[in-house]
Amino acid sequence: MRGFPAEKSNAIRARNGKIWLNALIFANCVLWFWPLGAQESLGPLDSLVVFEPSLKLLADAPIALEDKRTSPRVCHAWGPYSEINQVQALEQKVIVEGVETEVFELKVHSAPDYLVYIGPMATPEGARRLLEELRSQEIESHFIVQGRFSDTLSVGVFSQKTRARRQQEKVAELGYEVAIEELQHSRPVYYLLLNAPADFVPVIAPNEACNEIAPIHQFL
Numbered sequence: 617m618r619g620f621p622a623e624k625s626n627a628i629r630a631r632n633g634k635i636w637l638n639a640l641i642f643a644n645c646v647l648w649f650w651p652l653g654a655q656e657s658l659g660p661l662d663s664l665v666v667f668e669p670s671l672k673l674l675a676d677a678p679i680a681l682e683d684k685r686t687s688p689r690v691c692h693a694w695g696p697y698s699e700i701n702q703v704q705a706l707e708q709k710v711i712v713e714g715v716e717t718e719v720f721e722l723k724v725h726s727a728p729d730y731l732v733y734i735g736p737m738a739t740p741e742g743a744r745r746l747l748e749e750l751r752s753q754e755i756e757s758h759f760i761v762q763g764r765f766s767d768t769l770s771v772g773v774f775s776q777k778t779r780a781r782r783q784q785e786k787v788a789e790l791g792y793e794v795a796i797e798e799l800q801h802s803r804p805v806y807y808l809l810l811n812a813p814a815d816f817v818p819v820i821a822p823n824e825a826c827n828e829i830a831p832i833h834q835f836l
Contacts, residue, residue: 696824720829721804722829730780731780736765737769807824
């Protein structure tokens, strides 16, 4: 078999080396740019999810301004009345749309009474015996069986202290130990209160000032 000349063999080897070198460079380029190609193959932009911020600037948000101011209010009052049904009847006459009404109860003190009494008694038998003695001497008396003055004998209740003193002296002269106690009384009275705009004119003129009944902040 005939061999190749030395020059021709060297040329073939040089050409083959260049081919392998170019192939290696091409492979490296493909591997280098492969991640970029993968990123670009994600698809069109409209397939991506876009997140918008939830916060907005105050200047961009619409502002609804509400006027909180209200017209001045005043309180009117009627009373006092001794019966609540009187106030309720008046309420029906003055109430209209846009006004508020309230029935206000107040405890007032009336003039005291004076109890003249004997005791307390040790036993019910002793109380009955003394009761008979007093009535035999024309002194009206009653046995109190409950409350603060239970087991005592009342010999009179008087609206004036001077009369109570005279009764005390009269019974004491008969040899009995007699005491006087002041009895305080309170009774309810009723007012009609009306909370309305300042320009409201009631059909029935009020006869009381709210601030004379209770602190005015309770009604406005």
